[in-house]
Amino acid sequence: MANFSINIAISQENVTTLKQQGFKLFGFKAVNVSVQGGSSVIWFETNQYLASTDVKSEEKYQAYISQDTQISPQTPIQESNSADIELGQRMTISTTGSLNVTKDRPTNAVSVVADTWVSWTTGLNQLVDGVPKPLCAVPILSGFLDQFVPIKKVLLMLATRPFVSGTVIVQAFSPGILIDLTGVGSRKISFDIGIGWGSTEQT
Known part of the structure; x- marks a missing residue:
């Protein structure tokens, strides 16, 4: 399983100002899905961000279900059950909502059937x-198959919104930066209140 890291550089002065005003760091991860109606x-x-912050992720997944239809x-979305x-x-x-995981195809996707x-x-x-x-929330109907293909792209933004992990978002609520991790293990980016997001590498 591959590991990935995004390093975010923010001046200490900017960190202090952002925290005083209640800014949080939000992250989204791209996924291709086989059905419509999801988000x-x-x-x-x-x-918990500092002058130098690393966002570390791994290619380790769970599939989950929720009764929030x-x-x-x-x-x-409140999870009811999940499985590695x-x-x-x-x-x-x-x-009953119990989950059973078996081998399947294609090899680049996770499949879920109800x-x-x-x-x-x-x-x-x-x-x-x-x-x-x-990463996402998608409806699934009895007897139908949903497929998920993770994409190695991450969207980061800073905002004062009170949202938590798992909240459905259909439109960006702050300027952000899209980071492409395809073929690489790490990226370095920066943020400045007067300039916005930037990078010393291709993103």
Whole structure:
């Protein structure tokens, strides 16, 4: 499993100002999904940033289910159950919400099928700073298959919004920076209150 790191440089003066005004760092992770009706969710949010901050992630995934079947903007999705899963595996949801993971194809995707007459919300979690957190929320109907293909792109932004990890977001709420981690293990970026986001590398 590959590991990834994004280093964020902010001057100490800017860090002090941002924290005094209640700014948090928000992260989103790209995922291709096979069905419509879903949404990205906040991957992580934190106010624990410094002059040099590393956001570390791993290609370790979980598939989750939720009984929150209304995927509404600015609403957090509460997970009901989850299971560790790898690319090339399938998770089957039982009537009671128990989860069974087996091998599947294609090898670059995670598949989820609801083998019940119950509708759920499902999605992927990915490890960030050692904790599995959600990337997206997608409806799944009985007997249908959802597939998820993680994309190695991360969106970061700073904002004062009170949102938490797992909150459905359909439109950016602050200027941000899209970081492409395809083919690399790390990127270095910067933020300045007067200038905005920038990078010393290709992003």
